[in-house]
Amino acid sequence: MNNRLMWKRTSILAAAAGAALTFAHARPADACGVNGCDGGVPGPMPVNQDGENVLFVLNPGEVEVHIQISIDPDTNAQKFAWLIPIAQIPEFEVGSQPLFDALLQASVPQYGLTQTFEQCGEEGISAGLTSPNGGGTDSGGGSTGDAATTGATGGDPVLLKTTAGAFEIVVLQDKTVAPIKEWLLDNDFLWIDGADETFQQYLDAGQVIVALKLTGGADEGDVHPIVLRYPSDENCFPLRLTRFSSVQDMDIRVFLLANGRAAPTNYRHVLVNPLKIDWLNFAANYKEVIGKAVDELEADGLAFVTEYAGATSITAPFAFNVYSPNWNEAPFAGLAPEQVIERLNEQGLTNCYEPGFCFYNHPLVEGLLREYLPAPDGLSDEEFYGGLASYVDQIDAMKWGDGSGFATGLAERIITPGLHAQDLLDTFPYLTRMYTVISPNEMIADPTFHINPDLEDVDNVRVATNYNLCDGNSVVTLPDEREIFVPDAGPWPEFIGEMFWAEEISQIALKGKPMHLVNNTAAINTKIEAWNTRHGWPRNAASGTAGNDGGGESGCGCASDPAPNGAALLGLTGLGLLALRRRRRA
Structure with a gap:
């Protein structure tokens, strides 16, 4: 295996695709971007469109967005195309792939299970065994050039030609799509079949079209993130045009560096029902849970969950190759x-x-x-x-x-x-990571984001405790301290399938606590109580038993040890835990 492939495989990253930025005004023509391939859709995509990763840097009066791009090595990289409607001509720069790697690895949600054991019989069973396994939920400087003076009046549509690293970039504008489409095809850029009408809406709103392709001789090994920077107080994640080249249930991850926690502005925010997570298998069903939670009523497919919100310093152990002062050209x-x-x-x-x-x-x-x-x-x-x-x-x-x-x-x-990536990590103290699963038919609005200083942190490490009973059953205590009786110590109870996928669905304003549109906490707690009671948990004080379907005599003569010694911690996905503590629900 060559080292380039080794590097790609060892990095935790979800492949990214073309994206774009624009002002987020409430007019239907505002949108972001789309990437495509020769011949349009369907066909082999030069861009790996299984997911998108975008980083916003929230500066007052300026939008800076870093977009991760991954070329599918099984396709012709020279067929890569990226078209972006945007409100004005941005500055273009080369982005940092190690920055995305650090963000992804540091903030990935991690689910762990600490095993403890009830003391049984005269000799007892020592507690404190810890599962050796853990799970994270991931799969996975240019110049601005000289602007032309024509392009908006039906003549030459080119406003700007420039390069940024491995990319050749052109900015175009005209009153109609036809001259732009013709110029791109004549100059070995690509057009997205079926998108003419949508792009015309952007032109009617005064937008410009940014087109990128790889420079001659470049291949997938030369591809890097791209940075766009332009004056604005609003930001936009590119989804509406992404539907032309996306897949079903696409992963979208948005990172935001700022001075406080960020939240979606025009999308809902979802808190998943933690009982839907398969804790016994380290959240192997994580994507399914997120996908169904954001599709619940009132979320309607237009929602995000927060996977991490807290100090940017969490990236420090993973940012060792973002920048080194030893580098010198x-x-x-x-x-x-x-x-x-x-x-x-x-x-x-x-x-x-x-x-x-x-x-x-x-x-x-x-x-x-x-x-x-x-x-x-x-x-x-x-x-x-x-x-x-x-x-x-x-x-x-x-x-x-x-x-x-x-x-x-x-x-x-x-x-x-x-150097710029390291400056960002050093300058902005707060990192928010949001995630959603979305399909093309749901890409009807471009989400925007804002800072809400009143929101709490969200930990990305979630560790439950599995208390193994003498009769072969177990009780799992979730990070929010809710207990779930598990017959025969697994699998995770199927009754959970009858419950809600989302615990809370909220709209988050610029200040204050989230406004709940849906709150299923009471109903979930009632379900938990009924389930546990049916299985004799907590133990009946008189009989001291808990068992299958009603809590019959276990025959074990057990005495519960409520605080077993040595309840060790679980090291998950490269992050060692030093102390087990209760955590706020995310």
């Missing part, structure tokens, strides 16, 4: 090509020490090496870069030149984006 200008790997090793960007072994500590390093220092025919990248000094006579000196191109690329694609 200057040594590569004028450097002899056979010394390149040595310098990259010194800066921590690679670990290449012997032929056949070369590990890249940033996802774009290999692409830069292949562009300016390509491996000769007959040698793999790992063989060549791992033993570069042995292949001096096979180096393409024309490709390397004086090293200035490599130095510039290193600065624009890796160092500058990394």
Whole structure:
């Protein structure tokens, strides 16, 4: 396996697709963006459209959005297309993939189960065994250029041409779709079949169209997030046009860096019923639960759940390769090509020490090496870069030149984006992560977000306790302290299927507590009480028994140990827990 694929597989990321930004006024033409492929839909998608990850940086008077893009390696990357209606011409910059990796890994919801045991018989059973398994719920600097002066009057529709890293970018405007569509097709950009009428609505509202494609010679290994920045106090997540190229039940994750917790403005907010989660299998049914919860009445498919809300510092253990002060492009200008790997090793960007072994500590390093220092025919990248000094006579000196191109690329694609990403993590103290599952027929509105300083934090680590009884049954205490009797210690009770998927559905204003449109807490608690009572839990004080379907005599002679010793903690998805504590419900 080559190291680029190794890197992709070891990163926790949900593949992202094209997106866009616009002002979030209440007019139907406002929307965001869409990506597509040659020939439209259906057909093999160059963009992996199983999910989208977007980061908003909430600055007063300015919208900065980072959009993660992942090209499907089984398709032709040069067929990638991305079209974005937007209210005005933004600035474009290269984004940081390690930033998304850090956000995804640090804030992923994690479900754990601590095992404790009732003391049975004279010798007793020691408590404190802990399951070794845990589960997270994840699958998974450019320039602005010079604007043209024509385009809005039926002439040349081009307002701006520029590049940002691996992307060639053009901004167009006209009164009708036809000239824009014609220009894009004539210049090897792509159009999204079936979207003409929708794009015309944006043009009628004075929007411009941004189009992106990969520069010649770039492939999926060169793809990076893109950053758009423009003046506004409102933000918009791109969904309405995404329906032209999305899949059923698509994952949408929105990260927001700000000075307080963020919430959806025009979408509902959902608190899932925790009894729907399969705690015994570490939330293996998580996506199903979220999908059904956001489809409940009053949520109607237009809702988010909050997976994490709290200090941005949670990303620190995962941000080690976002940026390093050791990174420096200057040594590569004028450097002899056979010394390149040595310098990259010194800066921590690679670990290449012997032929056949070369590990890249940033996802774009290999692409830069292949562009300016390509491996000769007959040698793999790992063989060549791992033993570069042995292949001096096979180096393409024309490709390397004086090293200035490599130095510039290193600065624009890796160092500058990394420094900005680290600045964001250091500057904004609060991170919110929201998630939804949505299908094309539900993509009828572009969600916007705001800060509500009165909302509580939401922990992403949820640990329940499974108290194993002497008679083979168990009782699971959820993080919110509600107890569920589990016959025969599993599977998770099927009676939960009769209950609500959402515990609360709310509308969240700019200030104050959420306004509940639906609150099923009382009904859920009644169900829990009836279920537990039916199974003799809590134990009848006179008989001291709990059992199957009514709590018959267990025959175990058990004595409950309400505080078993050594109830150890569960390390989940790379995050070790130091103390078990009750947590607020998310």
